[in-house]
Amino acid sequence: MNFYNINNYKEIINFKQALKIGLGKNQGLFFPSFIPKINLKNINQILDMDFINRSSYLISLFIKDEISLKNLTKIIHKAFNFxxxxxxxxxxxxxxxxxxxxxxxFKDFGVRFMSQILNYFTEQKKIIILTATSGDTGAAVAHAFYNINNIEVIILYPKNKISVLQEKLFCTLGKNIKTIAIEGNFDDCQKLVKQSFEDTYLRNKVILNSANSINISRxxxxxxxxxxxxxxxxxxxxxxxxxxxxxxxxxxxxxxxxxxxxxxxxxxxxxxxxxxxxxxxxxxxxxxxxxxxxxxxxxxxxxxxxxxxxxxxxxxxxxxxxxxxxxxxxxxxxxxxxxxxxxxxxxxxxxxxxxxxxxxxxxxxxxxxxxxxxxxxxxxxxxxxxxxxxxxKIRIKLPIVLTNYIKKENLSYNFPNNFTYFKTFLIKNYI
Structure with missing residues (x-):
């Protein structure tokens, strides 16, 4: 199946390309060339399958030309392991x-699938993932891509506008995960990501991608x-x-x-x-x-x-x-x-x-x-x-995944809401 750019119908690419590009020309989102149809009888048969095999089959309807069902099922098994x-x-x-x-x-579903499928298709070239988050996406992206070779992740989020526990989950990892608190709101963070994709110099120098819901894989x-x-x-x-x-x-x-x-x-x-x-x-x-x-x-x-x-x-x-x-x-x-x-x-x-x-x-x-x-x-x-x-007026017991991170140091940078400032950071660290 091919995927087309909603803002430029002439830009038509396959799933692997849409996965790696993230955003098309003129900030266009990619969309399936057609929606696979399943009749009611087959729907009921599909619903009788277990979650992993059903999910593998459903996703294969969109990308079966580029990956075998066997390999896709292995990916789904790793991604949807909860x-x-x-x-x-x-x-x-x-x-x-x-x-x-x-x-x-809920973002663990989309982001973990994206990290596994992107890792499957990676060709030893470094990819920089730029992502804006208003809370939960940041943690899901950080943990899904943590320690994956040849993938660097930069997460932008609005300073002082997410909960402390949300922040601790993704701002304490380090290594290939960098987090930046922006003086602004989520829409400002999202705009900085979009500006980066539009910047000709950056696009010519590095491979940029996004793990936001703009990516068709999620x-x-x-x-x-x-x-x-x-x-x-x-x-x-x-x-x-x-x-x-x-x-x-x-x-x-x-x-x-x-x-x-x-x-x-x-x-x-x-x-x-x-x-x-x-x-x-x-x-x-x-x-x-x-x-x-x-x-x-x-x-x-x-x-x-x-x-x-x-x-x-x-x-x-x-x-x-x-x-x-x-x-x-x-x-x-x-x-x-x-x-x-x-x-x-x-x-x-x-x-x-x-x-x-x-x-x-x-x-x-x-x-x-x-x-x-x-x-x-x-x-x-x-x-x-x-x-x-x-x-x-109760006390919620924290799950282990939160207690493991709550005392760790926040490693975030603090940036103004300024694209030139952010672009300079990208050039200095990744080019």
Whole structure:
């Protein structure tokens, strides 16, 4: 299968090239030349497979011309070596917990697959991975690529705008992982990454790539857990599934929409956002007008110019879907906190701000008993220990993966929000 640049339809490349380039000309995102279709009978057969073999098969539909199913299965086995759980919260509302990986975030799925497949295709040439993070991506990228030969990783994040535990997970590794705290917000970090890809001098001197959700490999990997969610559901509920997704850069929603395009019978999606509501406003008035990013409790969703939105528009266009079919809701910090408290007091379920937003949006949209609601649990609540402990008046026990890093030294650089300054750093250290 080939992949084309949404901003330049003439730029058509294979998966290996899209994997290594990350971003196309004119900051264009790569998109599959077609979406593989699976009929309902085959969907049910696929859902009977185990997670590893099913995921290998699904991903092979996009890249089977470039890697054998046998080798792909080995990669998936290394990448997806942790569980995901569907937890019943109440009646017909469930949480799909995606945070049981090594950095306690759903992003472990996409990033670990990317690191393994990129390592498989690497040809002994040094690659520099540039990534912006608003919280969880940084840790997932750092741990997935840590100590992989010929790959250097630089992670940019907004200074003082992520939790201490999030920061400790990826700013303490060293070696081939460099982390930079930027004086600004996530959108500023994202802009610096994009400027680097656009810079002719840098592109001619080094091989740049990005592990953000702009990389097509991450997106394809995320399709797999939507199928796994359905595999855990009784067959008589599979036609009534409503999925609520906490949205920041909208990669998670894009993957879900691709799964639906492939034939997975998802009835409805809810794009749940915090006060950074660019998409919600666009759906209401058709005007794309990002505002200044607002800092919220759900910091990984503090994005006002989401990278993956062009892919969603592309999906709706090629499927001839009406955007009115996409539901969106903006949840305030006050409602987020109330949802966390309600989930604990009423259902004894501990969650964190991002997942709580998805829960609140879902609970307000479930209209009848036939609806089967799933909200995505995207981060472990322990990553927000101080906040959760304070509002619930409990003490969350930290998982070992966090206690191992909490006392380590933060090795981050501190940079102004200035591309020339950042470019000078890249030239000095990598050219």
């Amino acid at each position: 569980p995901l759980k569907l937890i019943n919260i109440k009646n017909n509302i469930f949480c799909l917990e995606l945070f049981h990986g090594p950095t306690l975030s 997106l394809i990997a995320q399709i797999c857990y939507y199928f796994e969610a359905f595999a855990k559901i009784k067959k008589n509920n599979r036609n009534n599934v409503i999925v609520s997704i906490p949205c920041g850069n909208f990669g998670n929603l894009t993957a879900g929409l691709i799964a639906k395009s492939m034939g997975l019978p998802i009835k409805k999606f809810i794009a749940a956002t915090n006060s950074n509501d660019t998409v919600l406003r666009y759906l209401k008035n058709g005007i794309w007008k990002p505002k200044k990013t607002i800092t919220t409790l759900s910091n990984a969703m503090d994005v006002n110019n989401p990278n993956n939105w062009p892919r969603i528009l592309e999906l709706f266009k090629i499927n001839n879907w009406n955007l009115n079919r996409l539901s969106s809701q903006s949840i305030s910090d006050n409602l987020t906190e109330k949802s966390i408290i309600k989930l604990y007091n009423k259902y004894k379920y501990i969650t964190e701000p991002h997942s709580a937003i998805a829960y609140h949006a879902l609970s307000s949209k479930i209209k009848c008993q036939e609806d089967f609601g799933i909200f995505l649990g995207t981060a472990h609540p322990a990553k927000f220990q101080d906040y959760i402990d304070k509002i619930l």
